[in-house]
Amino acid sequence: MLAIYVHIPFCKQKCSYCDFNSYPGLDAVHGAYIDALVSEISAEAARFNRASISTIYIGGGTPTLLAPEQIGRVLGAIKDNFTVVSDAEISIEANPETVTRENLVALRDAGINRLSLGFQSLDDDLLELLGRKHTAVQAVEAFRAARGAGFENIGIDLIFGIPGQSLANWALTLEQAIALDPEHLSCYGLTIEPGTALERAIDASVVASPDEDLQADMLLYTMDSLYESGYEHYEISNYAKPGFACKHNLTYWNGGDYLGFGAGAHSKAGRARYSNIAEPAKYIEGAGSDTRIAESVQLSVVDEMSEALFLGLRKMDGVNLDEFDARFGQTIDNVFGEAIEDLVGIGLLVKNANLRLTPRGILLGNEVFSRFV
Numbered sequence: 468m469l470a471i472y473v474h475i476p477f478c479k480q481k482c483s484y485c486d487f488n489s490y491p492g493l494d495a496v497h498g499a500y501i502d503a504l505v506s507e508i509s510a511e512a513a514r515f516n517r518a519s520i521s522t523i524y525i526g527g528g529t530p531t532l533l534a535p536e537q538i539g540r541v542l543g544a545i546k547d548n549f550t551v552v553s554d555a556e557i558s559i560e561a562n563p564e565t566v567t568r569e570n571l572v573a574l575r576d577a578g579i580n581r582l583s584l585g586f587q588s589l590d591d592d593l594l595e596l597l598g599r600k601h602t603a604v605q606a607v608e609a610f611r612a613a614r615g616a617g618f619e620n621i622g623i624d625l626i627f628g629i630p631g632q633s634l635a636n637w638a639l640t641l642e643q644a645i646a647l648d649p650e651h652l653s654c655y656g657l658t659i660e661p662g663t664a665l666e667r668a669i670d671a672s673v674v675a676s677p678d679e680d681l682q683a684d685m686l687l688y689t690m691d692s693l694y695e696s697g698y699e700h701y702e703i704s705n706y707a708k709p710g711f712a713c714k715h716n717l718t719y720w721n722g723g724d725y726l727g728f729g730a731g732a733h734s735k736a737g738r739a740r741y742s743n744i745a746e747p748a749k750y751i752e753g754a755g756s757d758t759r760i761a762e763s764v765q766l767s768v769v770d771e772m773s774e775a776l777f778l779g780l781r782k783m784d785g786v787n788l789d790e791f792d793a794r795f796g797q798t799i800d801n802v803f804g805e806a807i808e809d810l811v812g813i814g815l816l817v818k819n820a821n822l823r824l825t826p827r828g829i830l831l832g833n834e835v836f837s838r839f840v
């Protein structure tokens with residue numbers, strides 16, 4: 468079984484914190500981009516012999532800037548060229564200002580059964596600081612429109628630790644999001660990425676730097692609050708009602724294989740990792756052939772073991788020691804014993820049948836992962 472990711476690199480405008488592969492002002496190439504995706508999908512299908520597909524994730528960018536018919540064409544190409552299982556999870560990311568009940572119904576009709584809504588905040592001042600195009604009211608209306616359109620699996624994405632955001636402000640946003648009763652919540656601590664407008668504003672002292680201690684308090688608050696509201700914390704930043712964990716993202720964290728289509732998309736097949744050219748115009752030129760590939764590497768066994776650890780430890784269940792042995796033919800302690808002993812010793816990891824992060828390890832995840840790279 469494979470997972471498929473489709474990247475749509477178009478946005479209305481660039482958000483202040485964003486370093487994703489996304490571009491405003493490319494409306495004129497939407498049609499050519501869809502053609503390119505369709506040719507990439509059929510070329511790759513020949514290589515993967517109509518493999519079975521368990522999940523499809525259309526992300527961006529802002530996929531809902533495209534017409535539902537264009538999304539439908541991409542899904543049709545996947546279904547024509549691969550074997551999509553009957554209960555496949557098929558997700559799309561959506562920004563609140565780009566959805567209406569009508570286009571959500573059309574997306575449902577095209578086969579999308581999971582929606583990931585990018586709220587980010589429910590405070591209009593913070594939304595403006597983040598450079599988002601929607602208001603809090605539009606976000607709530609988008610959620611209600613999605614329910615009205617028949618979506619029974621809706622995720623809300625939120626960001627905490629925004630400059631100027633208090634714990635009380637975050638608590639209110641979280642409470643309002645929970646009140647909508649989504650099946651899934653992703654809550655990310657804001658990181659200031661190099662080269663973004665937000666970084667420049669902080670460097671120029673126009674915006675305050677994020678407060679790391681406050682961000683840690685917000686994460687602890689989030690974990691408690693969502694636990695009390697019946698959400699399972701299944702990955703560092705992700706929470707779901709029972710049965711609604713995102714199967715697509717679990718494929719990444721469990722080390723499964725996936726195909727990425729579109730500009731800058733990454734693929735994994737066994738130990739091979741490769742990625743497409745990020746720039747949309749160049750991707751469009753090369754989509755039907757291998758000239759679209761920007762980078763290709765074959766991991767060593769040790770690289771693959773490292774990857775299994777730092778991806779697996781993102782899950783709250785962590786890494787099962789027996790499964791690691793069975794996959795790699797040697798124990799986790801043979802390879803990483805010293806780092807594990809250190810991290811258990813300072814209270815960041817706990818080891819029994821599984822190796823997993825402690826609550827303190829969740830707060831200091833990057834420190835843990837860096838020991839396995």
Ligand code: SF4
Binds near residue numbers: 478479480481489527
């Ligand atoms: S909508 Fe998403 S991908 Fe587009 S600029 Fe904003 S954060 Fe980046």
